[in-house]
Amino acid sequence: MTDATATAAPATDTRRAGRFLYLAGVVVLCAWVIVPIYFLLVNTLSSPDTVNSFPKPFIPDFDLGSLAFFAKFAGMLTALKNSVIVAGMTMILSILIGAPAGYALSRFDFAGKELFRLLILLTRAFPLPLLALPLAVFFIRTGLDDTTFGLALVHTTLALPFAVLITFSLFSGIPIELEEAAWTLGCTRVTAFTKVVLPLILPGITASAIFAFVISWNEVFAAAVLTIENRTLTAFLLQNLDTSPLHLKFAGGFILVVPALIFIFAVRKYLFAMWGIANR
């Protein structure tokens, strides 16, 4: 008896130490992410003098002047709307087109599979600014020029590798037996897919959606070349920021960051959709 309690005590100690280490780790990693963003916020909410001063303050003086400038900057709202539309279309297109391919890659062995996978990856390995010229000529000639849809098509090209490969990796984690069981129980291929597999890969779809949205939102070169009247917020604002005064750089940067952060916040729990559900 005493032996058991004697061994139980050090075990609880190590467990407590382990738990403390774990919590400390979580806190440190959260701080590591948040502190630089906090600095961005501080500089956004500071007067121009404070932004250029030394030492830098850790509490902002809540000077809304920099943000107010952008409130009066003509064209912001239309650009914001365009950005949201383009990002939304990119999300939908990349998932609709990419998920079937991810499924095919994980379930089937077909001739040309490796080549296909390489092609998908190639698209991210070549810089878009170099491809923008032939794409722009193509768009001007086919009437896709200066449309949110046209830009969404280009952004989808950037987001497809993520959509395909993430859904591939998730489908690979779902045993085929699950689907086969559903077939034997009377489901067609399609219903088996939608009722059994789809809920399990919801985290993958969410991850693909996040990447698609963020990639489209932050893309500046193609947006600046392919949209004029229908500029996205990033094309409209980001190009002008790097030559602007420091306090406006921060405020503008902050404004560009916020919608993406809101979107990720909205979908965060879907990354865990079927957490812990025993899938056997």
Add this chain to the structure above:
Amino acid sequence: MTFRKGVIGAASGLTILMSGAAVQADVLFWSTQAKPVEEAQAMREQVLAGAGQAVDYQPNDDGPFLTRLQAELQAGTGTIGVLGALEGSFAAMNPDDLVDLDDLGLMSSSETFNDLARMGTDNLQYLPWMQASYIMAANKEALQYLPEGADIDALSYDQLIAWAANVHEAVGEAKFGFPAGPKGLKHRFFQGYLYPSYTNGVVRTFASDEAVTAWEKFKELWTHTNPASTNFSFMQEQLLSGDAWIVFDHTSRLAQAFNERPDDFVAFPAPAGPHGRGFMPVLAGIAIPRTAPDMEASKALVAYMMKPETQIATLRATSFFPVVDVEFPDDMPPAVQAAGAAVAKMSAAADANPGLLPSGLGDKGGDFSRVFVDTFERIVLAGHDIRAVLDDHKGQLSAIMEESGAPCWAPDAPSEGACPVE
């Protein structure tokens, strides 16, 4: 039912037509100038508001600016109505892609600028739009360390180096700031200021013994330069933060410092070397691409931009000076007043040695500047032997001049054919 539907249909159709037409009536002013958000705002609200037609002013980085323009030229149709860019960007273009502008009857008041604008043809391919220059600026804190007998408006390079050294010793930190960052305009300093002042040339004298002296002097200045200068591209930031007290930069990249704290800074002319006070103007031009959708509207906008009132409004908005004769009103922003005074002193100085912008280089302009940047990086940052580096790059420079066939420009003595590197 059908009649009402018909009316509604017609009304909405008409609205769509009209909004479509309204959108098309915007002249797209596609530019690389006035990029900072405040300047872009001022261009839209103060300069272009009185243009008599709807103008969509879109300032861009060089990359998208060029790519879009090339795409429209290749496709044969486009939406760009008017182009605004530095003369170097135009020099790299094909004159056939730009509409001849002689029939507008407008020119700048400088024949040198007008000549540049002809791009080697007989007609004006673009109109000189606005000009600026590079000056020096200093935090008033630094003035107490000026060497004995030095006149800030007539410094020599040696006095400047001594001044920077005094500040360095007194404060314990190197406080000279130089735009050696990736977007900094350091190559213009070497082309238009250092080389003319020490060697009275740029191309011919690239590898001369006087050039070696020039680089030695610059290395000396560099020992008193804030070593983070390799990150600096806009010296107004360092002036305002106090990281640098004496700086060299483009007037519009110093504007914010003067406008925000005009009492803390002074502007003064660039220093002089053995061959005088070298300096170089910056020229921006305005043009119409051959694919412009509405030629009349584009020409009207170009004509509007050249009017004296517009030029003055542009000055207020961008700190770029007019190219036509104007009467300056009294209420100019502090940056304009300070920069204007410094540039005026520089041009009027007895030892002024004005250089021209490189011309005739075509699309080799970037390569030309890269020679100077590479030379700087190897001599000053990497510490290689000056003579060796100059001889090394001499060949490259020669090749560029041969390929582009550009003749010499001031202060180099004129040449027959391509400018030789001696």
Add this chain to the structure above:
Amino acid sequence: MNARILPYVLILPVTIFLCLFFLYPFILVAQLAFTTGAGFTLDNFREVVSHWKFPISMRNTLLLAGIVVPVQLALALLMATMVTKMDKGRDMVLYVWTIPLGISDLAAGLIWLAIFEQSGFLNTMMGALGLVERPVNLLTFQNPVLVFVAIALAEIWRATAIMLVILVAGIGLIPKEYYEAAEVFGASPWKRFVRITLPLLRPSLQTALVLRVILAFEVFAVVQALGGTLFPVLMGETYAYQFDLLNSGAAAAMALIILVISIAATLVILRVLRVPKGATI
């Protein structure tokens, strides 16, 4: 539907899409790398490779990727495992850790410059803690190692979330019973991680690593913001050729070189982290 043609039907939309919007412009641009207006030539490659900055930028890019990516992989695995152990607050912690995903690389460069510059937040903190008397000039050409460290830190901060999101999405499919069984048999947390999590996470690991490595070879904006002219990288040189020197042939040549490196790295990763056929467990 015939199971033989089904896979082709499923990949048809992607293939058409990529052929139209990627392959077509890519072929046009890649051609430029092999021409200088006088027919097929390798001159562009020769020109690009013989420039004095080429070996430097190659070394810098590979070094940065070689150091940053493994650190990010370890960090992402750590964060993914940590987050699976949580119950309350899991959503918020995961959200915080994925925030850098929404930050463009230009904004990330801006933030980290504000931290590292002479009048920046790091100097303020060090001064407040009494560690230094006057602000230290960190990002100078005299401190190339410090500049590298700053860039690496900024990149780690910015891009770890890319791998984290992919790994988290995949980790949820590992059946809990395996862990429970392993605990019953007395396996330590480390053993459980190495024997259960890692193998079952292989497809996601493969995807995360490949995508991250490809993006790492294209690093540019953060490097330019923090390193200025001190730390040339391959992508920066590519853009310089295209937009400053107006030499699309050389730019295309550089981009193809980066592409080849990316393919090589990808093939290695795909080989090492092979996903077994059928991928059933």
